[in-house]
Amino acid sequence: MADIAPAAKIIDGKVYAERLREQVAREVTRLRADYNLQPGLAVVLVGDDAASQIYVRSKGEHSLAVGMHSVTHRLPADVSQVELLRLVGELNADPAIHGILVQLPLPKGFDEQAVIAAISPDKDVDGLHVVNAGRLANGVPALTPCTPLGCMIMLREAVGDLSGLRAVVVGRSVLVGRPIAQLLLQADCTVTIAHSRTRDLPAVCREADILVAAVGRPRMIRGDWIKPGAAVIDVGINRVPFDDPIKAAAGRTKVVGDVHYKEASQVAGWITPVPGGVGLMTVAVLLQNTVTAAKRIAGLD
Ligand code: GUN
Numbered sequence: 001m002a003d004i005a006p007a008a009k010i011i012d013g014k015v016y017a018e019r020l021r022e023q024v025a026r027e028v029t030r031l032r033a034d035y036n037l038q039p040g041l042a043v044v045l046v047g048d049d050a051a052s053q054i055y056v057r058s059k060g061e062h063s064l065a066v067g068m069h070s071v072t073h074r075l076p077a078d079v080s081q082v083e084l085l086r087l088v089g090e091l092n093a094d095p096a097i098h099g100i101l102v103q104l105p106l107p108k109g110f111d112e113q114a115v116i117a118a119i120s121p122d123k124d125v126d127g128l129h130v131v132n133a134g135r136l137a138n139g140v141p142a143l144t145p146c147t148p149l150g151c152m153i154m155l156r157e158a159v160g161d162l163s164g165l166r167a168v169v170v171g172r173s174v175l176v177g178r179p180i181a182q183l184l185l186q187a188d189c190t191v192t193i194a195h196s197r198t199r200d201l202p203a204v205c206r207e208a209d210i211l212v213a214a215v216g217r218p219r220m221i222r223g224d225w226i227k228p229g230a231a232v233i234d235v236g237i238n239r240v241p242f243d244d245p246i247k248a249a250a251g252r253t254k255v256v257g258d259v260h261y262k263e264a265s266q267v268a269g270w271i272t273p274v275p276g277g278v279g280l281m282t283v284a285v286l287l288q289n290t291v292t293a294a295k296r297i298a299g300l301d
Pocket of ligand 1: 101102103104105126146147175
């Protein structure tokens, strides 16, 4: 039997990310031509985590492709916290660098909070420094975490005006849940942050005109948790065995989101696929944040 066509409009991350990277590339060209300013991004990777290596390579390649200055520092897992902090200090002082990103998670034994706190807030293109989190919470200009900002760009372009809509964010992480809740509030949504202790989570989700899933649990959010016509933003990136038992037995895995896509796409009005949705926007927003940081540091913003 043929699959029933999904009801939801698909929010295609590839299209949005390409468009944003083109905008960033044009802005980099303008800054270089008019102000002799080349935005520079430094990415720091500690250890040899396979997924982190892929992300870091992608950040380096995309920053070069839009005409930025790009450096990647790869440090062994046994580098000391003191040496890592010294590198962050050097990058803070380097006038060719406007954005610093230390890839997370750091290997066991590092104090992540201390490393993030050592990054100059003006160069914190991840938006993770408490100064930027505080600015975001106060609704004043901040460097904003990349994934949440990418979600908002897609939501605004797909849905339009978000004012007055009920938004439910499932997950309260510093990287995604909390900052996206702040951005939805700035967009005049009525925001609920749900989490592992929330009572009757399906009923809370069913209230949402905008449902953001950022919990890291594969396909947790089912079709009957979704209000018909809602916009569903799936931030989850979970590796699971293939449904096909032969592929699963061969140890093959695939990536799925926190939302049960097949069910949810029959009910939602808009939905981001995984892969191919939010994840693709993150690097594009990182480039945009680096341009924003460079302009602010140069007094051009
Ligand atoms: N690891 C996974 N996502 C991110 C991110 O957005 N920033 C950093 N620094 N590390 C990550």
